[in-house]
Amino acid sequence: MEKENLKKYSNVEECPVRNVLDRIGDKWSLLILLILEEEKVLRFNELHNYIVSISQKMLSVTLKSLEADGLVKRTIYPQVPPKVEYELTERGSSLLPHIHSLVAWSKDNIGDIKQSRKDYELVSQK
Amino acid sequence: MEKENLKKYSNVEECPVRNVLDRIGDKWSLLILLILEEEKVLRFNELHNYIVSISQKMLSVTLKSLEADGLVKRTIYPQVPPKVEYELTERGSSLLPHIHSLVAWSKDNIGDIKQSRKDYELVSQK
DNA sequence: ACTATTACTAACTTCAAAGTAAGTATTTAA
DNA sequence: TTAAATACTTACTTTGAAGTTAGTAATAGT
Numbered sequence: 348m349e350k351e352n353l354k355k356y357s358n359v360e361e362c363p364v365r366n367v368l369d370r371i372g373d374k375w376s377l378l379i380l381l382i383l384e385e386e387k388v389l390r391f392n393e394l395h396n397y398i399v400s401i402s403q404k405m406l407s408v409t410l411k412s413l414e415a416d417g418l419v420k421r422t423i424y425p426q427v428p429p430k431v432e433y434e435l436t437e438r439g440s441s442l443l444p445h446i447h448s449l450v451a452w453s454k455d456n457i458g459d460i461k462q463s464r465k466d467y468e469l470v471s472q473k
Numbered sequence: 474m475e476k477e478n479l480k481k482y483s484n485v486e487e488c489p490v491r492n493v494l495d496r497i498g499d500k501w502s503l504l505i506l507l508i509l510e511e512e513k514v515l516r517f518n519e520l521h522n523y524i525v526s527i528s529q530k531m532l533s534v535t536l537k538s539l540e541a542d543g544l545v546k547r548t549i550y551p552q553v554p555p556k557v558e559y560e561l562t563e564r565g566s567s568l569l570p571h572i573h574s575l576v577a578w579s580k581d582n583i584g585d586i587k588q589s590r591k592d593y594e595l596v597s598q599k
Numbered sequence: 600a601c602t603a604t605t606a607c608t609a610a611c612t613t614c615a616a617a618g619t620a621a622g623t624a625t626t627t628a629a
Numbered sequence: 630t631t632a633a634a635t636a637c638t639t640a641c642t643t644t645g646a647a648g649t650t651a652g653t654a655a656t657a658g659t
Binding site for chain 1: 489490493494497498503540541542543567568571574578579580582583585586587589590593594
């Protein structure tokens with residue numbers, strides 16, 4: 348990578364990584380992807396039962412943006428009361444190994460990182 | 474992964490991935506890590522020249538939290554005017570392959586994702 | 600005496616993500 | 630006729646990340 352390439356990353360809107368991180372870096376997307384990977388197909392309220400601390404609004408908003416990005420597929424059944432099912436798309440599934448790689452690194456390093464944070468606090472004596 | 478494990482992920486503070494994503498998911502950390510990987514050692518103003526759009530405050534804040542997490546090492550030379558050098562730590566370097574894996578996926582898929590977003594906008598006729 | 604240099608910090612403002620609370624549509628069942 | 634169920638939406642408020650602007654310390658050079 349030369350300076351030219353790095354310069355490109357400075358342009359936030361154009362950056363592919365920024366686009367993807369803005370998605371999975373939000374509060375709920377990653378969790379929803381991991382749950383759907385495990386459970387294959389879930390309805391709105393089933394997802395809500397998995398993530399009790401999310402509001403209906405945030406679940407709805409997050410699912411919509413995952414759907415918009417083609418990471419999650421939404422199937423609606425014309426019934427009353429309504430039935431809507433969510434599952435990963437192929438694109439969503441193809442992203443997950445990369446996430447698991449990050450998950451593994453995080454688990455391996457979170458202990459040391461938390462210790463570093465403590466040490467840093469002491470050194471910068473707040 | 475069983476339900477028990479997924480439940481754990483619902484607890485945001487405890488989640489190792491959340492801890493790491495909160496760091497690299499911010500606006501500037503990832504970019505700084507990538508630049509330091511390439512350039513090895515840089516001073517404050519040299520980094521600023523790479524990322525012209527960052528403010529001094531955000532560069533300072535971001536470097537501090539990367540340092541606190543032990544991903545970046547800060548070396549200060551007692552000179553006037555001051556000289557401070559930043560470089561990756563081993564921990565920082567060990568994170569980068571996982572980031573590159575995400576970068577690669579993002580580059581491969583950003584085209585399709587942007588198309589999906591357009592299609593989705595049309596279907597949801599705003 | 601004044602200016603330049605470097606690596607910041609402090610105080611304040613802005614803005615978008617996230618949260619809260621209430622409401623909606625539709626049909627079946629009691 | 631009223632309640633229950635599902636999958637939401639709407640309107641409003643809160644919060645925290647990020648941005649803006651100005652200032653600081655210390656010394657060397659003119």
